[in-house]
Amino acid sequence: MEQLDAELPIRDIFAREIFDCRGNPTVEAEVLAGEEIVGRVSVPSGAGMEAGSKTDDDREIPERTEKMVEVINTHIAQELIGRNVFDQEDIDKALLRLDGTDDKSALGTRTVFGVSAAVACAAAAALKLPLYRYLGGVQAKSMPVPVVTVTERRRIMVADTGKGMENRTGQYGIFLIPAEHLPFRTQIKMCVEICRSMGKASADIRETLGMLKTAVERAGFQAGQDVTFGIDASAAKRYDCGQKCYRFPGEIGKKGRGLQRTSQEMTVYYDELTAEFPISFIEDPMDCEDWDGWAEITESLGDRIQLSGSSLYRTDIKRLEKGIKMGAANAITVRTDRAGTLTELSDVIKMAQKAGYGVSLAHSTGETSDSLIADLAVAFRVSRIQAGCLCHMENMEKYNRLIRIEERVGETG
Missing domain, CATH: 3.20.20.120 (Enolase-like C-terminal domain)
Known part of the structure; x- marks a missing residue:
């Protein structure tokens, strides 16, 4: 991934609860840049080997999802709003600093990835490029x-x-x-x-x-x-x-x-x-x-x-x-x-x-x-x-x- 010599500030970051293929709640993250540019990513709900996850029990998914939405809408949004949507490396470093752990147990790997990928989707949309071509x-x-x-x-x-x-x-x-x-x-x-x-x-x-x-x-x-x-x-x-x-x-x-x-x-x-x-x-x-x-x-x-x-x-x-x-x-x-x-x-x-x-x-x-x-x-x-x-x-x-x-x-x- 190469950094572009262009600048477009992130205007807002928002997360909502949606539902996965099994009817379990999961998170959809949106990154808004400029006036009308939106990058949107929905992440899988299953924990798998996710850092900080103690179990794959579906009964704990709603609680985890609520926490993910809250973290994105508050801490992550405050950290990233105003940053250049085209500077993926800077944004990803900021996410890692905000988490502050080696295994991302503070924010969760899916939380971090959802926002990181949504940033890339917004950048691709701003350039009117498909994501595969942008990256x-x-x-x-x-x-x-x-x-x-x-x-x-x-x-x-x-x-x-x-x-x-x-x-x-x-x-x-x-x-x-x-x-x-x-x-x-x-x-x-x-x-x-x-x-x-x-x-x-x-x-x-x-x-x-x-x-x-x-x-x-x-x-x-x-x-x-x-x-x-x-x-x-x-x-x-x-x-x-x-x-x-x-x-x-x-x-x-x-x-x-x-x-x-x-x-x-x-x-x-x-x-x-x-x-x-x-x-x-x-x-x-x-x-x-x-x-x-x-x-x-x-x-x-x-x-x-x-x-x-x-x-x-x-x-x-x-x-x-x-x-x-x-x-x-x-x-x-x-x-x-x-x-x-x-x-x-x-x-x-x-x-x-x-x-x-x-x-x-x-x-x-x-x-x-x-x-x-x-x-x-x-x-x-x-x-x-x-x-x-x-x-x-x-x-x-x-x-x-x-x-x-x-x-x-x-x-x-």
């Missing part, structure tokens, strides 16, 4: 590859009904990843057709991956060539910190007990899966504090698939720097609700790209219809975007925005 400049031309959710938590997504059926693969999520050389619109259309051919997930991940492979063929495509698969392993949910092992209660091990795997055995497990199925991407295959396990699996499998740290890195530049030095992962999944300011998000992405990492920009829990991450994906030239399944409008808004961006990028060369 990324003329080099913002490449499209991210969609990483489309097929199974999410305990549901399997059905594209023609929008309903979630039971997904008995436990804590695994499964993705479809179309070939990167295809146009974005074609990639999405292909994934829709495959999802419509997908049946009910099995309790066994191998059976589910086999069903997905069959669905690919039934839709008229070839697994491994037209599409590959991805896994959201969410290994932290399986990890026993005391025993230093990963628990698989659904699989029977010795003496009829739930199966346990060491980090080394997890590497072998994923090696076998990737040999059996066309898997090109695994997110969080190890626990976020199992650094040695991450280094081992990266050394073993990193030359043929992307091993992406989401919970591992938490969109935190210090953790990313540590991981790069240790050889942990070869990709990162970043999320706006963990980033803090727009400048910090950009810095994390740049560090990852400089290290040769693949970068995925992902949606968050409790999404809204805001398509911000679509523009950010193009602006920051990330390799992949994870915007969820192809059956809810809070997700489809992101994909549809990218279809429109692709048309515009094609027109301008």
